[in-house]
Amino acid sequence: MTARQKTLLLAxxxxxxxxxxxxxxxxxxxxxxxxxxxxxxxxxxxxxVVSFRPPPGLLKGFPKLQAVFSLGAGVDGFMADPDFxxxxxxxxxxxxxxxxxxxxxxxxxxxxxxxQQRYFETAQAERKWRQTIPPxxxxxxxVGVLGLGEIGTMAAERLRDLDFPMLGWSRTRKDVKGVRxxxxxxxxxxxxxxxxxxxxxxxxxSDTRHILNAKTFKMLPAxxxxxxxxxxxxxxxxxxxAAIDSGHLAGAALDVFETEPLPETSxxxxxxxxxxxxxxAALSDPQAMAQVAIDGIERLESGRPxxxxxxxxxxx
Amino acid sequence: MTARQKTLLLAxxxxxxxxxxxxxxxxxxxxxxxxxxxxxxxxxxxxxVVSFRPPPGLLKGFPKLQAVFSLGAGVDGFMADPDFxxxxxxxxxxxxxxxxxxxxxxxxxxxxxxxQQRYFETAQAERKWRQTIPPxxxxxxxVGVLGLGEIGTMAAERLRDLDFPMLGWSRTRKDVKGVRxxxxxxxxxxxxxxxxxxxxxxxxxSDTRHILNAKTFKMLPAxxxxxxxxxxxxxxxxxxxAAIDSGHLAGAALDVFETEPLPETSxxxxxxxxxxxxxxAALSDPQAMAQVAIDGIERLESGRPxxxxxxxxxxx
Numbered sequence: 001m002t003a004r005q006k007t008l009l010l011a012x013x014x015x016x017x018x019x020x021x022x023x024x025x026x027x028x029x030x031x032x033x034x035x036x037x038x039x040x041x042x043x044x045x046x047x048x049v050v051s052f053r054p055p056p057g058l059l060k061g062f063p064k065l066q067a068v069f070s071l072g073a074g075v076d077g078f079m080a081d082p083d084f085x086x087x088x089x090x091x092x093x094x095x096x097x098x099x100x101x102x103x104x105x106x107x108x109x110x111x112x113x114x115x116q117q118r119y120f121e122t123a124q125a126e127r128k129w130r131q132t133i134p135p136x137x138x139x140x141x142x143v144g145v146l147g148l149g150e151i152g153t154m155a156a157e158r159l160r161d162l163d164f165p166m167l168g169w170s171r172t173r174k175d176v177k178g179v180r181x182x183x184x185x186x187x188x189x190x191x192x193x194x195x196x197x198x199x200x201x202x203x204x205x206s207d208t209r210h211i212l213n214a215k216t217f218k219m220l221p222a223x224x225x226x227x228x229x230x231x232x233x234x235x236x237x238x239x240x241x242a243a244i245d246s247g248h249l250a251g252a253a254l255d256v257f258e259t260e261p262l263p264e265t266s267x268x269x270x271x272x273x274x275x276x277x278x279x280x281a282a283l284s285d286p287q288a289m290a291q292v293a294i295d296g297i298e299r300l301e302s303g304r305p306x307x308x309x310x311x312x313x314x315x316x
Numbered sequence: 317m318t319a320r321q322k323t324l325l326l327a328x329x330x331x332x333x334x335x336x337x338x339x340x341x342x343x344x345x346x347x348x349x350x351x352x353x354x355x356x357x358x359x360x361x362x363x364x365v366v367s368f369r370p371p372p373g374l375l376k377g378f379p380k381l382q383a384v385f386s387l388g389a390g391v392d393g394f395m396a397d398p399d400f401x402x403x404x405x406x407x408x409x410x411x412x413x414x415x416x417x418x419x420x421x422x423x424x425x426x427x428x429x430x431x432q433q434r435y436f437e438t439a440q441a442e443r444k445w446r447q448t449i450p451p452x453x454x455x456x457x458x459v460g461v462l463g464l465g466e467i468g469t470m471a472a473e474r475l476r477d478l479d480f481p482m483l484g485w486s487r488t489r490k491d492v493k494g495v496r497x498x499x500x501x502x503x504x505x506x507x508x509x510x511x512x513x514x515x516x517x518x519x520x521x522s523d524t525r526h527i528l529n530a531k532t533f534k535m536l537p538a539x540x541x542x543x544x545x546x547x548x549x550x551x552x553x554x555x556x557x558a559a560i561d562s563g564h565l566a567g568a569a570l571d572v573f574e575t576e577p578l579p580e581t582s583x584x585x586x587x588x589x590x591x592x593x594x595x596x597a598a599l600s601d602p603q604a605m606a607q608v609a610i611d612g613i614e615r616l617e618s619g620r621p622x623x624x625x626x627x628x629x630x631x632x
Binding site (some may be wrong): 104115120133138139162192277 | 408412436449477580585
């Protein structure tokens with residue numbers, strides 16, 4: 001008698017599915033692979049799920065489910081399902097490739113602002129040679145990172161190595177070389193009051209929803225630039241526009257939005273001081289994702305503990 | 317009898333002089349400071365000169381001249397003076413602040429290209445949510461740095477830490493962790509053939525003038541992006557435009573030009589695949605410059621050897 005073949009269900013938008021099916025099939029030819037919405041499958045045979053924002057209620061219908069693997073670092077898409085089966089381990093996607101893509105995005109947008117790249121682009125369009133001294137030295141430009149997990153830490157280290165004075169804020173105190181650590185709500189205002197550029201890479205939980213709002217913006221120094229690469233739910237978009245239009249904030253770079261795709265009618269699109277990208281800071285690398293899921297499955301099958309399992313009470 | 321007060325001459329464009337006079341006066345109140353073109357001074361009393369592109373022939377008229385300090389890392393502006401007094405040590409400006417500003421510029425423009433930032437800016441202008449997978453993974457995007465001195469090394473290290481595979485080319489072989497070293501003209505083609513993004517930070521000498529030309533562009537892989545932050549004299553601008561327009565090169569970011577300011581009639585300004593900045597990659601920090609010059613003067617006055625003295629035969 002041979003062991004039953006295990007089945008992995010991929011539950012993603014159908015037009016993206018082909019990105020993952022090949023690397024998963026290559027990395028784990030012993031698994032049966034089904035694509036939700038494309039393949040017929042028996043809910044009773046599903047052992048593992050790989051997904052990002054599964055249809056609410058889907059996961060509770062799999063009695064043999066042993067583990068769920070998130071395609072992204074954030075798992076708010078799973079937390080939003082009131083029927084998420086809380087006895088099943090949910091594994092966050094933690095991989096150097098993801099942290100590095102996020103760090104690249106953050107470094108790019110910090111430098112674009114800090115080095116006045118838009119000013120020079122306008123000068124080029126007008127064929128004008130406009131040399132100018134940077135308004136603030138690198139040594140005087142403090143970058144505050146909200147969230148010092150894998151992603152925030154890597155971004156902070158890369159900016160630190162370009163000589164920006166770095167601050168980080170997180171739930172618990174962290175020890176990252178060259179990054180001043182602030183912890184908990186009690187230290188949020190002190191942290192914000194010293195952030196000339198503010199980067200949000202927090203997980204989205206009930207504690208962090210709308211953490212970027214009119215009140216916290218007032219705690220920032222005048223002229224702060226805001227970068228949100230976490231979730232749209234962290235930011236009150238109307239408050240951001242008001243804080244920029246009042247002259248208090250210098251501008252923003254946003255990769256995530258309350259509603260995605262960002263509606264064509266959003267005032268964010270045409271704001272001259274807001275840079276918009278369509279949630280591309282880090283599209284999870286399919287090979288890396290397959291590797292993480294297969295590693296987790298091998299751990300389960302050999303009786304070793306899973307890593308990067310979400311603490312459902314904490315929300316990340 | 318007291319020692320004669322030493323005189324430092326600042327020879328820079330008059331409208332920039334005030335940037336340096338204050339920090340120099342603060343760092344070395346015991347020196348007499350004269351500004352060429354503004355103050356009357358006796359050529360026989362000049363002990364030290366701080367300059368960038370001195371008027372040809374100026375320096376040979378100072379019989380007591382003990383050292384010349386360059387305001388920039390490159391000293392081609394001094395080498396261009398046929399009457400440069402070759403017995404006087406010429407000190408390059410080597411300082412972390414300069415290397416880091418250059419590294420920031422290079423990282424910014426590598427990431428702008430690599431992460432398709434222009435594509436997303438166009439999408440924003442059209443209010444379009446255009447998610448797209450990067451055409452080439454970071455791990456597959458090789459960045460070649462021409463010149464592995466202080467600046468090239470720091471830029472290569474920062475890009476290496478963002479996971480780009482790095483190559484460097486220099487006159488002599490270098491040992492920089494994570495950077496494959498190529499040396500001399502014999503290895504130039506091998507180096508170029510593996511550079512998906514090419515960064516030039518070479519000193520401008522008779523050996524490196526016009527090193528970026530139609531012939532070397534042909535050695536690059538199709539689709540290479542070129543970044544020149546060294547000197548305009550490294551690049552044949554017409555060859556660059558032809559190589560981009562033929563489709564062989566993907567585009568370029570240029571901070572330096574054959575003629576500066578770049579003439580309003582230059583075809584570079586309006587080229588859709590060329591990003592122009594007005595020689596601002598690293599404006600030497602006046603405080604740092606004063607510190608370097610004062611340190612050199614103290615070395616001379618206490619009989620210690622100068623550091624970063626230019627090898628006039630080598631040209632840097």
